Amino acid sequence: MNVKQLIALNEVKNGHNLLVLGQSGTGKSHLVCNIEQELKKGGKTVAVTGTTGVASLNIGGITVHSWSGIADGHYSNDKLLQKLTIDEHFQKYKLNIKQTDVLILDEISMLSAKMFNQIEFICRNIRDSDLYFGGIQIIGSGDFFQLPPVPDLLNRDPGEFCFKSDVFKNVFRHKVVLDKVMRQDEPDFVKAIHDISRGELPTDTHNLLKRLQRPLPWQ
Numbered sequence: 001m002n003v004k005q006l007i008a009l010n011e012v013k014n015g016h017n018l019l020v021l022g023q024s025g026t027g028k029s030h031l032v033c034n035i036e037q038e039l040k041k042g043g044k045t046v047a048v049t050g051t052t053g054v055a056s057l058n059i060g061g062i063t064v065h066s067w068s069g070i071a072d073g074h075y076s077n078d079k080l081l082q083k084l085t086i087d088e089h090f091q092k093y094k095l096n097i098k099q100t101d102v103l104i105l106d107e108i109s110m111l112s113a114k115m116f117n118q119i120e121f122i123c124r125n126i127r128d129s130d131l132y133f134g135g136i137q138i139i140g141s142g143d144f145f146q147l148p149p150v151p152d153l154l155n156r157d158p159g160e161f162c163f164k165s166d167v168f169k170n171v172f173r174h175k176v177v178l179d180k181v182m183r184q185d186e187p188d189f190v191k192a193i194h195d196i197s198r199g200e201l202p203t204d205t206h207n208l209l210k211r212l213q214r215p216l217p218w219q
């Protein structure tokens with residue numbers, strides 16, 4: 001692992017909630033897998049979750065929706081809590097919440113504020129605690145310049161970024177920004193990805209993209 005990744009791992013080992021940010025290819029998923037292994041070695045129960053099926057598969061986890069029972073978000077907080085308390089079909093989710101020491105939320109940029117708040121609410125209440133997430137250690141990882149949450153108006157979720165939630169600000173007091181792209185080592189290409197992810201197109205990036213233009217094979 002590189003220096004920033006090691007700093008992040010250390011923060012986690014010290015028991016802090018941690019937000020890991022960094023553009024595409026900076027090694028966020030790589031770090032998450034290492035964190036999982038290290039914590040498991042130390043005897044912790046770690047839940048590795050992502051916000052989409054593909055993101056979860058990438059890190060060998062499950063979606064946070066299937067870990068927690070929030071499904072597509074159509075339950076109110078009280079209804080979901082009631083289901084987790086008395087519905088036998090929800091006991092596996094209740095067990096997840098009760099038994100987990102560390103919850104990893106990968107690709108957190110796609111998790112809406114409403115979903116984030118609901119997960120926090122059920123964890124706190126099921127674990128009967130005053131602490132955020134009922135004291136589960138939370139590791140969020142992602143890049144808010146990548147995909148945003150999908151609005152779900154049917155379930156009254158406008159798709160606000162989770163960082164807009166006050167809970168988010170209080171939960172993530174520790175943050176590490178990974179800044180070394182590990183996936184590519186061509187500086188021009190790395191810079192181009194950085195520019196484009198921020199919606200910018202300076203002349204050098206524009207020229208690089210134009211240089212890559214070629215006719216499609218069937219043209």
Ligand SMILES: Nc1ncnc2c1ncn2[C@@H]1O[C@H](COP(=O)(O)OP(=O)(O)OP(=O)(O)O)[C@@H](O)[C@H]1O
Nearest residue numbers: 001002023024025026027028029030031143182183
């Ligand atoms: N410390 C490291 N040493 C060697 N290879 C690394 C290291 N960290 C990451 N990598 C490699 O760099 C590549 C990109 O890493 P990774 O997929 O974790 O990035 P990411 O930030 O999650 O990217 P994205 O945001 O696109 O999902 C992977 O092939 C990974 O194995």
